[in-house]
Amino acid sequence: MVVLNKIYTRTGDDGTTALGTGERRKKYDLRIAAYGTVDEVNAAIGVARLHAASDPALDGALARIQNDLFDLGADLCTPGRGKGPGGARLTVTDNQVVWLEAEIDRLNADLAPLRSFVLPGGGAAAAYLHVARTICRRAERLTAELKDKAGESVTPEVLKYLNRLSDYLFVASRYTNNKGAGDVLWKPGENR
Numbered sequence: 001m002v003v004l005n006k007i008y009t010r011t012g013d014d015g016t017t018a019l020g021t022g023e024r025r026k027k028y029d030l031r032i033a034a035y036g037t038v039d040e041v042n043a044a045i046g047v048a049r050l051h052a053a054s055d056p057a058l059d060g061a062l063a064r065i066q067n068d069l070f071d072l073g074a075d076l077c078t079p080g081r082g083k084g085p086g087g088a089r090l091t092v093t094d095n096q097v098v099w100l101e102a103e104i105d106r107l108n109a110d111l112a113p114l115r116s117f118v119l120p121g122g123g124a125a126a127a128y129l130h131v132a133r134t135i136c137r138r139a140e141r142l143t144a145e146l147k148d149k150a151g152e153s154v155t156p157e158v159l160k161y162l163n164r165l166s167d168y169l170f171v172a173s174r175y176t177n178n179k180g181a182g183d184v185l186w187k188p189g190e191n192r
Contacts, residue, residue: 015027015028017032019031019077019078019079020074020077020078021078021079021080030142030145030146030149030152031076031077031079031146031152033142034076034139034142034143034146035072035073035076035077037135037138037139037142038069038072038073038076038139038162039069039073040135040139041069041132041135041136041139041165042066042069042070042073044128044131044132044135045062045065045066045069045129045132045169046066047128047131048062048125048128048129048131048132049062049063049066050128051123051124051125051128051176052125052129052176055176058107058172058175058176061103061172062172064099065100065165065168068092068096068161071090071091071092071096072092072158072161072162074090074091075090075091075092075155075157075158076143076146076154076158078090079152079153079154080153091155091157092155092157092158092161093157094157094160096157096161097157097160097161097164100161100164100165100167100168101164103168104164104167104168104171107168107171107172107174107175108171108175110175110179111171111174111175111179111180112179112180112181112183114180114183115185116185116186116187116188117185117186118170118173118174118183118184118185118186119184119185119186120134120173120184121184122173122176122177122178122182122183122184123176123177123178123182125173125176126173126174126176126177126182126183127173129169129170129172129173129176130169130170130173132169133166133169133170133173136162136165136166136169137166139162140159140162140163140166143158143159143162144159147159
């Protein structure tokens with residue numbers, strides 16, 4: 001259980017922050033940037049939920065994803081062994097990835113086939129889901145870079161989850177746009 005009685009600690013006043021292991025890193029460290037960007041995805045999904053509340057199933061799925069993103073952030077902020085008994089740590093699991101895939105398939109089943117690329121827009125929920133998707137892609141790029149950095153580690157499930165999540169956010173945006181009927185499609189070369 002997490003207990004946060006005091007919000008400011010002053011420990012970050014020197015430009016560092018603590019990982020889940022207790023190790024201190026610069027606030028611009030690649031690991032911090034990766035899980036900070038995951039936090040941005042979560043915030044963008046929170047805004048999208050304000051506009052998707054009329055669909056309880058979608059809102060519930062987005063709420064679950066927000067919780068999963070905290071698991072993912074915990075996974076990223078605790079490289080190697082955790083502080084728990086025997087080095088236990090919270091990690092993202094394949095089950096969370098499989099659930100996302102099932103949700104993508106469920107939403108995509110009712111969508112009109114795509115005949116062009118989709119421009120971010122349509123309804124408010126769709127637009128915010130596209131914002132979340134693009135932030136998610138940035139989080140994925142940063143996490144992939146972190147994985148390839150010497151001396152760093154990232155669990156494979158983290159990258160899988162971020163990759164599927166961006167796909168989910170794309171499909172969910174189309175779903176909220178009247179199952180694709182309200183999508184704004186790219187018209188190549190239209191304004192030449």
